[in-house]
Amino acid sequence: xxxxxxxxxxxxxxxxxxxxxxxxxxxxxxxxxxxxxxxxxxxxxxxxxxxxxxxxxxxxxxxxxxxxxxxxxxxxxxxxxxxxxxxxxxxxxxxxxxxxxxxxxxxxxxxxxxxxxxxxxxxxxxxxxxxxxxxxxxxxxxxxxxxxxxxxxxxxxxxxxxxxxxxxxxxxxxxxxxxxxxxxxxxxxxxxxxxxxxxxxxxxxxxxxxxxxxxxxxxxxxxxxxxxxxxxxxxxxxxxxxxxxxxxxxxxxxxxxxxxxxxxxxxxxxxxxxxxxxxxxxxxxxxxxxxxxxxxxxxxxxxxxxxxxxxxxxxxxxxxxxxxxxxxxxxxxxxxxxxxxxxxxxxxxxxxxxxxxxxxxxxxxxxxxxxxxxxxxxxxxxxxxxxxxxxxxxxxxxxxxxxxxxxxxxxxxxxxxxxxxxxxxxxxxxxxxxxx
Amino acid sequence: xxxxxxxxxxxxxxxxxxxxxxxxxxxxxxxxxxxxxxxxxxxxxxxxxxxxxxxxxxxxxxxxxxxxxxxxxxxxxxxxxxxxxxxxxxxxxxxxxxxxxxxxxxxxxxxxxxxxxxxxxxxxxxxxxxxxxxxxxxxxxxxxxxxxxxxxxxxxxxxxxxxxxxxxxxxxxxxxxxxxxxxxxxxxxxxxxxxxxxxxxxxxxxxxxxxxxxxxxxxxxxxxxxxxxxxxxxxxxxxxxxxxxxxxxxxxxxxxxxxxxxxxxxxxxxxxxxxxxxxxxxxxxxxxxxxxxxxxxxxxxxxxxxxxxxxxxxxxxxxxxxxxxxxxxxxxxxxxxxxxxxxxxxxxxxxxxxxxxxxxxxxxxxxxxxxxxxxxxxxxxxxxxxxxxxxxxxxxxxxxxxxxxxxxxxxxxxxxxxxxxxxxxxxxxxxxxxxx
Numbered sequence: 122x123x124x125x126x127x128x129x130x131x132x133x134x135x136x137x138x139x140x141x142x143x144x145x146x147x148x149x150x151x152x153x154x155x156x157x158x159x160x161x162x163x164x165x166x167x168x169x170x171x172x173x174x175x176x177x178x179x180x181x182x183x184x185x186x187x188x189x190x191x192x193x194x195x196x197x198x199x200x201x202x203x204x205x206x207x208x209x210x211x212x213x214x215x216x217x218x219x220x221x222x223x224x225x226x227x228x229x230x231x232x233x234x235x236x237x238x239x240x241x242x243x244x245x246x247x248x249x250x251x252x253x254x255x256x257x258x259x260x261x262x263x264x265x266x267x268x269x270x271x272x273x274x275x276x277x278x279x280x281x282x283x284x285x286x287x288x289x290x291x292x293x294x295x296x297x298x299x300x301x302x303x304x305x306x307x308x309x310x311x312x313x314x315x316x317x318x319x320x321x322x323x324x325x326x327x328x329x330x331x332x333x334x335x336x337x338x339x340x341x342x343x344x345x346x347x348x349x350x351x352x353x354x355x356x357x358x359x360x361x362x363x364x365x366x367x368x369x370x371x372x373x374x375x376x377x378x379x380x381x382x383x384x385x386x387x388x389x390x391x392x393x394x395x396x397x398x399x400x401x402x403x404x405x406x407x408x409x410x411x412x413x414x415x416x417x418x419x420x421x422x423x424x425x426x427x428x429x430x431x432x433x434x435x436x437x438x439x440x441x442x443x444x445x446x447x448x449x450x451x452x453x454x455x456x457x458x459x460x461x462x463x464x465x466x467x468x469x470x471x472x473x474x475x476x477x478x479x480x481x482x483x484x485x486x487x488x489x490x491x492x493x494x495x496x497x498x499x500x501x502x503x504x505x506x507x508x509x510x511x512x513x514x515x516x517x518x519x520x521x522x523x524x525x526x527x528x529x530x531x532x533x534x535x536x537x538x539x540x541x542x543x544x545x546x547x548x549x550x551x552x553x554x555x556x557x
Numbered sequence: 558x559x560x561x562x563x564x565x566x567x568x569x570x571x572x573x574x575x576x577x578x579x580x581x582x583x584x585x586x587x588x589x590x591x592x593x594x595x596x597x598x599x600x601x602x603x604x605x606x607x608x609x610x611x612x613x614x615x616x617x618x619x620x621x622x623x624x625x626x627x628x629x630x631x632x633x634x635x636x637x638x639x640x641x642x643x644x645x646x647x648x649x650x651x652x653x654x655x656x657x658x659x660x661x662x663x664x665x666x667x668x669x670x671x672x673x674x675x676x677x678x679x680x681x682x683x684x685x686x687x688x689x690x691x692x693x694x695x696x697x698x699x700x701x702x703x704x705x706x707x708x709x710x711x712x713x714x715x716x717x718x719x720x721x722x723x724x725x726x727x728x729x730x731x732x733x734x735x736x737x738x739x740x741x742x743x744x745x746x747x748x749x750x751x752x753x754x755x756x757x758x759x760x761x762x763x764x765x766x767x768x769x770x771x772x773x774x775x776x777x778x779x780x781x782x783x784x785x786x787x788x789x790x791x792x793x794x795x796x797x798x799x800x801x802x803x804x805x806x807x808x809x810x811x812x813x814x815x816x817x818x819x820x821x822x823x824x825x826x827x828x829x830x831x832x833x834x835x836x837x838x839x840x841x842x843x844x845x846x847x848x849x850x851x852x853x854x855x856x857x858x859x860x861x862x863x864x865x866x867x868x869x870x871x872x873x874x875x876x877x878x879x880x881x882x883x884x885x886x887x888x889x890x891x892x893x894x895x896x897x898x899x900x901x902x903x904x905x906x907x908x909x910x911x912x913x914x915x916x917x918x919x920x921x922x923x924x925x926x927x928x929x930x931x932x933x934x935x936x937x938x939x940x941x942x943x944x945x946x947x948x949x950x951x952x953x954x955x956x957x958x959x960x961x962x963x964x965x966x967x968x969x970x971x972x973x974x975x976x977x978x979x980x981x982x983x984x985x986x987x988x989x990x991x992x993x
Binding site for chain 1: 558559560561562563565566567568569570573574576577588589590591593594595596597598599600601602604605616619621622623624625627629631641642644645646650651652653655656661663665675677683685686688690691693694701807810811812861862863876895897908909912913916919922923924925926928929930931939940943944
């Protein structure tokens, strides 16, 4: 007997049925917004990740040398891959480019509750627009998805921040601050205590006084962004604040402003983010971690050798992530059960008729099973029950001698006979009522 | 600039749109037959593959040692993984178990036309039935899928063979024959010349005379299976012949017999097959390789430490395989183009109205894009054309001053104005005709 690998998960049909509905909902919303599906390789040249994030990232990657001597890595995220694809086609693609895809990714990290080494995301990105409408459309896609999943509007919020606001504020205190390190400190601010957070900021190059003032300013900015403009007149800071305000204004027109909370201590972990970043949270606190996040990464495509191409995206985890967990806590995760429209039960020498009926019911789009295991009547009824069959059509020798089949509703137990030649006839979903 | 890895393929939206239709068609047919979706890990303990197929297989696998010291392999096929999953749940699962899934697999092999190192399959399997109806249902699923894909019925055939017929015939000549080697020789019979084929059979332990007689018998069996029964009275051979006949009889009832051709020289390459095996071919010879194949593997689950559990399945390749190639040759591959119902064009200070219209059209399920890149009128019209928008709704300042928007059909160029308050109103797909 073999075991599955640690950090990997098998999805059996019941669990998968619920997750399929989640994925179909997200992808349905993405399609309605005009995002187009793509499919991408599971692995890439490891350099693609190391060049962006440093050798340190290798510790978290599934890397190996393939039989052709290439150093490769399983993809830990989609963004570098789509950046590569945008660069590869260059000017051929008409902008804005709007893509989505659902697929697994892999990270070698500590396995813990709700964290897997193989995890699935639906990535949704816009390339080629630096306009605030692009950020707002990503937010609107995310909000519409959660609404379509059945989550009440007051139960989620997007904590919205801006990398350039953080960076310019930091530089206003100390031009030589290590912005990436300081932003990583901000990213950790909610997870560590205040002393540790301030220490991380001083490690990045701020004095302890500046670190405290900086954090106070973030709090003031959360109340009123204009407070930041009063603190310093740096042009780039003003532009960043105005950009965040413009995104929130577009979010208003796009119907998603009510879900947005200015939250400057939200920073996101990845280095490549540039402008607006956001994380989705459960307002009821049932799930304490971020549900998913996203943001703007305007420099990545150019750093991959492409034309300057602004970009913004979001990547809700599906399958084994915090999103299904939240849906479950909120009581809106689709029921974990398979469904079946008809089981066509065949006993005795009736296979030809049972098969004909099954085929005709399938042709109308029904989910139909029939006996493929030579089972007894009782065993077939038990199986029909196990797959939650709504209606069982019993094709027995005796009934057939009278040119009849029996139609039985499984929920209430009502049953009646129907003329075999008229079943299903031109009915798409024949049931007890049609013949009683 | 980074390159994708050799043998891997990026799917951009146009290509993906066609492949999505292929996958949706196959999965739709599988669902109507009551197959249930599962999802499975990308990688497994390498031992799972080596124990079944010998160390030799490692050459074809993407194997590596992970950071925890585990020897792992990317999955080269689904069957061992689903066998592991069936064993893991044991008696919990009600039989027959009917599963499907679509996902990529990886093999390190020579890259050539139409062969990739990353390839995608829709696997469809039945576990827990040794009955001929199970084999026939797999064939019926495959035939219905090809029909739903638009392939004319006379353009494909299933070449059906039986591993036990081959094995028992071989043993009737020479009890010590290496059946696996001989079956591999049969699998190659159509690809090598007759002398080489016969030499492979003699390598496996037959005399040259027996090899010739054996092959003559396969030819005779293709004409009439009963000819095999006249050659020898081995009980196991008789049972195997009767099993193949029973499968063809069930195939008759299931409406797929017309596509089945007895083809005893069809053997399939993998060692774990036991009973019926088959390959799908293009009857017009446009694609010379097998389109896909499948068969019965009754011993695998037990060899994985589970209860004896007969199994049968099929795995059409999707995305970058021979199936899309055949559909393309036959002129039935869905058109490679994205489609868009509406582009809502916004010029001037009209974003709020344009957004409201876009949202309402999306709520009816339409694919709707609107400006997220601050483009000019002309640039937006060009973009709407590039995404094949059917209808453009122009929301301009001047029209709005008259409380109107303009509705333009892109195909014919007809355009008219519509009262902004009535657009879309309660219309699900408003167009030129509604307002002309």
